[in-house]
Amino acid sequence: MKNYLTKIIGDAFLKLNYPDKSIHFDKPKEEKFGDYSTNAAMLLAKDLKSPPRKIAEELIHNLEYDKDVISKVEIAGAGFINFFISGNYFKKIIPEILTGKNNYGRSEVFKNKTANLEWVSANPTGLLHAGHGRQVCLGKALANLLEWTGYKVTREYYYNDAGNQMSVMAKSVYARYMQIFEPEFPFPEEGYAGDYIKDIAQIIYAERKDSLRNPENLDIFKEAGENYNFKLIKNTLNTLGVKHDVFFNETSLYENGEINRTIEEFKSKGLTYEEEGALWLKMNKDDGFQKDKVIVKSSGEPTYRLPDIAYHLDKIKRGYDLIVDIFGSDHGDTYKEVLYGIKSLGYDVSSIKVIIHQMVTFKTGNESFKMSKRSDKSYYLDDLINDIGADATQFFFVMRGANTHLDFDIELAKEHSEKNPVYYLQYAYARICGILRNADENFPGYKDINSDDLNFQLINSDSEINLLKILSDFGEEVLNAGMSYEPHKIITYLNSVAENFHRFYHNNRVLDPENKELSELRLLICLCTKQVLKNGFDIIGISSPERM
RNA sequence: GUGCCCGUAGCUCAAUCGGAUAGAGCAACAGCCUUCUAAGCUGUAGGUUACUGGUUCGAUUCCAGUCGGGCAUACCA
Numbered sequence: 001m002k003n004y005l006t007k008i009i010g011d012a013f014l015k016l017n018y019p020d021k022s023i024h025f026d027k028p029k030e031e032k033f034g035d036y037s038t039n040a041a042m043l044l045a046k047d048l049k050s051p052p053r054k055i056a057e058e059l060i061h062n063l064e065y066d067k068d069v070i071s072k073v074e075i076a077g078a079g080f081i082n083f084f085i086s087g088n089y090f091k092k093i094i095p096e097i098l099t100g101k102n103n104y105g106r107s108e109v110f111k112n113k114t115a116n117l118e119w120v121s122a123n124p125t126g127l128l129h130a131g132h133g134r135q136v137c138l139g140k141a142l143a144n145l146l147e148w149t150g151y152k153v154t155r156e157y158y159y160n161d162a163g164n165q166m167s168v169m170a171k172s173v174y175a176r177y178m179q180i181f182e183p184e185f186p187f188p189e190e191g192y193a194g195d196y197i198k199d200i201a202q203i204i205y206a207e208r209k210d211s212l213r214n215p216e217n218l219d220i221f222k223e224a225g226e227n228y229n230f231k232l233i234k235n236t237l238n239t240l241g242v243k244h245d246v247f248f249n250e251t252s253l254y255e256n257g258e259i260n261r262t263i264e265e266f267k268s269k270g271l272t273y274e275e276e277g278a279l280w281l282k283m284n285k286d287d288g289f290q291k292d293k294v295i296v297k298s299s300g301e302p303t304y305r306l307p308d309i310a311y312h313l314d315k316i317k318r319g320y321d322l323i324v325d326i327f328g329s330d331h332g333d334t335y336k337e338v339l340y341g342i343k344s345l346g347y348d349v350s351s352i353k354v355i356i357h358q359m360v361t362f363k364t365g366n367e368s369f370k371m372s373k374r375s376d377k378s379y380y381l382d383d384l385i386n387d388i389g390a391d392a393t394q395f396f397f398v399m400r401g402a403n404t405h406l407d408f409d410i411e412l413a414k415e416h417s418e419k420n421p422v423y424y425l426q427y428a429y430a431r432i433c434g435i436l437r438n439a440d441e442n443f444p445g446y447k448d449i450n451s452d453d454l455n456f457q458l459i460n461s462d463s464e465i466n467l468l469k470i471l472s473d474f475g476e477e478v479l480n481a482g483m484s485y486e487p488h489k490i491i492t493y494l495n496s497v498a499e500n501f502h503r504f505y506h507n508n509r510v511l512d513p514e515n516k517e518l519s520e521l522r523l524l525i526c527l528c529t530k531q532v533l534k535n536g537f538d539i540i541g542i543s544s545p546e547r548m
Numbered sequence: 549g550u551g552c553c554c555g556u557a558g559c560u561c562a563a564u565c566g567g568a569u570a571g572a573g574c575a576a577c578a579g580c581c582u583u584c585u586a587a588g589c590u591g592u593a594g595g596u597u598a599c600u601g602g603u604u605c606g607a608u609u610c611c612a613g614u615c616g617g618g619c620a621u622a623c624c625a
Contacts, residue, residue: 022565024564024565025564026564026567027564028567028568029563029568029569029570029571030568030569033568037567037568039566039567042567042605042606045605052605076568077567077568078567078568078605078606079605080567080568121625122625123625160624160625163624163625164624164625165624165625168624190624276623277623278623279623280623288551288552289551290550290551290621291621293623294622294623295623296623297623298623299623301623303622303623303624303625304624304625305625308625328619329552329553329554329618329619329620330619330620330625331619331620331625332551332552332553332619332620333551333552333619333620333621334620334625336552356552356553358553358554358618358619359618359619361618396560399560399561399562400560400561400562401561401562403553403554404553404554404561405553405554405555405617405618405619406560406561407559407560408560409559409560412559412560412574419573419574419587420573420574420587421560421572421573421574423587424573424587424588426587427585427587427588428588430585430587431584431585431587431588433585434584434585435584435585436584437584438584439584442584480564484564488561488562489562489564491562492561492562492563492572495562495572495573496572499572502588502589503588503589503590505584505588505589506580506588506589506590507589509583509584510584511584512584526584547585548585548587
């Protein structure tokens with residue numbers, strides 16, 4: 001629709017010899033301002049030195065359009081041009097949705113493009129805590145959303161198995177192992193205190209007994225911990241229906257020489273210097289950096305920046321059209337350093353899109369508590385899912401824009417789980433399924449209705465037309481949400497679908513034995529609504545319950 | 549201290565390159581079930597968009613400052 005409007009306005013511009021402007025269409029909140037509006041005349045006012053309303057009049061005068069599509073064009077306010085779309089146009093959406101089925105709303109804008117989405121990427125030092133949920137759920141929805149705009153998406157999980165965190169985890173496991181024999185054996189001060197570390201130690205003890213009391217290194221402890229923790233993490237992800245295609249480990253970058261190659265590249269380009277035994281990357285103050293950063297510690301180990309840079313170079317070389325990273329705001333500064341490193345080596349970072357989401361504060365009543373894997377008392381993502389369910393978890397985290405701070409009151413989520421906004425949407429879906437079950441009994445053969453044979457003029461109430469209008473927006477909404485990487489827009493949209501359906505349901509009896517033709521039309525509207533809800537649920541990653 | 553992010557109804561959040569009377573859900577209040585699921589619908593109330601100034605036809609949106617919160621300022625990731 002927007003394409004059509006852009007075209008006819010563009011033609012009018014040509015006729016009038018107006019300067020080229022990018023024309024933007026809004027959807028007015030108020031019905032009386034039409035279905036679409038543009039402020040083109042106001043934007044031109046300055047250039048043409050002419051009042052906006054006069055320009056708008058000229059534009060309308062030179063506008064050629066199909067009367068079956070646009071019923072009315074008006075000037076309003078300071079110079080808005082409002083377009084009213086004909087009710088008949090929206091009825092055409094019915095066969096379109098029924099034909100499109102599970103693909104209705106998909107866009108081909110990015111067809112044949114590839115995208116890599118990296119998210120979660122928590123190091124396997126323990127279970128995912130509830131705060132990780134935001135990223136898990138956001139990424140899941142975003143991956144789906146990108147697919148719906150045409151991308152072929154690779155879902156990727158990166159973890160630093162060579163870094164300090166994993167080493168601390170190994171030390172923690174070793175200490176717990178030793179405590180089996182010597183209860184007084186010291187536990188590392190910054191170690192991971194959770195009971196699961198003891199479980200890992202017990203597993204090692206069961207296999208190796210006391211043979212590892214004086215190990216050459218802690219590799220066995222690290223590996224056992226990594227395997228154990230990854231199993232738990234994948235289990236949690238699985239509960240939420242998240243499945244990564246690629247698990248990329250940092251070690252592989254050492255093994256294939258990419259780390260050393262990257263160091264050499266930095267050195268040969270004169271971007272580094274040595275000081276106090278460490279290798280420093282020069283950071284440009286003009287780009288907002290306050291000081292240079294270490295990329296190789298004096299111990300000889302790289303800091304996280306170096307492998308992160310090498311990892312992103314690897315992704316760039318794999319040739320994706322779009323590379324998306326999702327990080328928490330605690331990485332808000334560091335990703336800039338990584339991008340800076342990549343750019344200073346001469347690589348193009350324009351295909352890399354970084355999404356930063358703000359932190360989540362969890363509350364039970366008046367108490368807010370910290371998410372720390374290193375404390376022994378934690379609220380895990382598994383706990384959250386157990387408490388409020390996978391659908392509600394997914395929904396709550398995706399419902400909000402990523403860049404907003406989020407207060408998550410667990411007591412409230414538990415208490416009000418039945419009034420959770422997710423049910424508002426799913427209930428609309430279940431309601432439709434109920435009607436269809438009824439139709440199975442009383443309107444046998446409704447599935448064979450050919451929409452070509454129906455008299456669409458019978459659809460004429462506001463609640464029917466408005467519902468169809470909303471349904472016809474789905475494709476635009478998907479594309480819009482996808483291009484801004486904001487899955488929560490889909491939820492905002494689905495809310496209006498459900499709202500309009502509930503109103504439609506309330507105002508119109510769908511199955512009326514006295515009026516077969518009208519009933520069949522309304523059944524089709526139900527089928528269309530069901531399809532749009534289902535497709536939307538699929539994108540945000542919640543289930544489509546037939547009954548509630 | 550410095551950098552990034554945020555501040556919208558009692559609570560959690562929306563608001564499409566700056567647009568028309570700032571919208572939903574929850575909570576509150578008043579109505580609606582012999583008819584397809586009342587997890588619903590209809591209505592009422594709730595706001596100086598933290599504050600102050602600036603930019604312009606027009607600001608929740610852009611700019612400056614103030615206040616308040618989060619994150620980061622490590623040879624952890």
